[in-house]
Amino acid sequence: MDLGSAKRIVDHINAAKPDIVWVGLAAPKQEKWMAKHLGRIRATAMIGVGAAFDFHSGNVKWTPAWIRKIGMQWVYRLAFEPKRIWRRNLDSPRFILAVLRQPLSNLVRQTSETGSMAGDENRATINSTQTRSALDKPRTS
Numbered sequence: 001m002d003l004g005s006a007k008r009i010v011d012h013i014n015a016a017k018p019d020i021v022w023v024g025l026a027a028p029k030q031e032k033w034m035a036k037h038l039g040r041i042r043a044t045a046m047i048g049v050g051a052a053f054d055f056h057s058g059n060v061k062w063t064p065a066w067i068r069k070i071g072m073q074w075v076y077r078l079a080f081e082p083k084r085i086w087r088r089n090l091d092s093p094r095f096i097l098a099v100l101r102q103p104l105s106n107l108v109r110q111t112s113e114t115g116s117m118a119g120d121e122n123r124a125t126i127n128s129t130q131t132r133s134a135l136d137k138p139r140t141s
Contacts, residue, residue: 014042021046024053071102 013021021043023030030048038046054060062068063076078085 010037010040018043020044022049022053023047024049024051026050071106074099 021041023034023046025033025048027048027050030050034046034048051060055062063073067073067076074085
């Protein structure tokens, strides 16, 4: 993008007087764009949404729900878009470390949820009883 077209884009955005500018250029392009235009864009916030527009518009197929639920959307996308995704995900030591920690985190979370379920049920019963008794009281106006 040349400087003239960049200025026209900034002017066009500012003319609309937005409160929020949603930037969907994919990482890291959107982060670089937002950093470069910080202070030039007159909006309360700029929010990078990655491929959200593509998913919600139907331009990109959603990962199946069961894969999203287990936190493995990146594997699905890597399988279908290897040229685009591999460097961003597999070239990052922080990403690899997060992937290796994920099964351990899931195990710890499941163990802690199982161990505290009885307490949660008791609290829920007490809270719903308190709510019901508060609703049963007649209003005084």
